Amino acid sequence: MDYIRVTKDNLEKEHICCAISNNKDVQVSSKKAWLADRFDEGLVFLKSAERGKCFIEYIPAEYAWIPIEADGYMYIDCLWVSGSFKGHGYSTDLLTACIEDSKGKGKKGLCILCAAKKKPFLADPKFLKYKGFTVADEADNGIQLWHLPFEEKAGAPRFKECAKHPHIEEKGYVLYYTSQCPFNAKYVPVLEQTAKENDIPFHAIHIENREDAQNAPTPVTSYALFHDGEYVTNEQMNEKRFLKLIGH
Template identity: 80%
Template sequence: MEYIRVSKDNLEEEHICCAISNNKDIQVSSKKAWLADRFDEGLVFLKSVERGKCFIEYIPAEYAWNPINAPEYMYIDCLWVSGSLKGHGYSSDLLNECIKDSKEKGKKGICILSAAKKKPFLSDPKFLAFKGFQVCDEADNGIQLWYLSFEKSVETPCFKECAKYPRIDEKGYVLYYTNQCPFNAKYVPVLEETAKNNGIPFRAIRIETRDQAQNAPTPITTYALFCDGDYVTNEQMNDKKFLKLVNAKAKRKPGDS
């Protein structure tokens, strides 16, 4: 497999989104704008020549848009291999390149979000364990921080206190999100319109700065949906999925789990 490193110089020409073919799509333009501001902070976006169907995106942890403490670590935003490209070792190729690059840059290790069981848009814990990663912290909603250390004696990464117990005070549905994920540019407005048309209390909060992201009330900042203060999911939704969730919660009696 041949890989391309996306940079400021080729960002406009390169295809970066595995499920979006049109580079002029609002989803692509929002993601590219987000990337353009991260390259000077050390972000690396390495993708296959297969129109972005497999890629890795990582950044020095101090610049990560997540509430973590991971000094001198590299943080992996996303490691993604889709469709027919799965099962050919491309995830290992990309991860190995990240490890090599991180070591050359003097990092102590790398870290990434996952969970005990595979969750949408998070790396597979079985793959991470196979590659030598270990869990170093866990929020009470089951989101875990995994790490791979390059040294025997090194401080392990951890979540900031604001992310350990993902809850908020606001009632109704509240969505925290960033433009790091391109799909948000399309589907967040869909949820806003759906909620409005159906009288559902809903507020979308776009995280616009690194400082906001690093102090967010959730380990996952790309997409975190809350309901009446409780964390619900990181799975992006269209109108049908959202209404199904709302209806299911409405049918539950107080005290139901």
């Protein structure tokens, strides 16, 4: 398998590997705009040369859009291999490339969000464990921060207090999200319209800068749904799933 590193120079022409085929789709344009602002911060987006869902995205932890304290670590935003690409060792290829690059940049190790049991849009704990990752911290909602230190003396990363105990004061359904996930550009407006049509209290909060993301009341900032103050899910939803969730 050949891999391509997406940069500012080739961003517009390259397919970014999520489940969206049209490069002009609003979801793709939203994601690419987000990526363009991250490259100067050290973000790396490495994908398969073949079109499909096979890529890794990582960034120095101090620039990550999640509330963690991980000085000297590299944070993996997403490692996604699915469909026909599964079972061929591509996840290992991508992770190995990330490890080598991170060591070359003098990083202490890698960290990534996960959970004890596989959750949608989060890394597979079985794969991480097989590759030597261990749990560094865990929030009250079961979201975990896993890490792979490169040296024994490397301190473990951890969640900030705001993310450790996910809770908000606002009632009704409240969604925190960023443009890191391309699906949000399409489906957040769908939920807003669905809630309006069904008289469901709903407030979408678009996190638009790193400072707000690093102080968010949730370990998952790309998509975090709360209800009456309590965390519900990180799984992106369409109209049907949302209505099923609320029992409508």
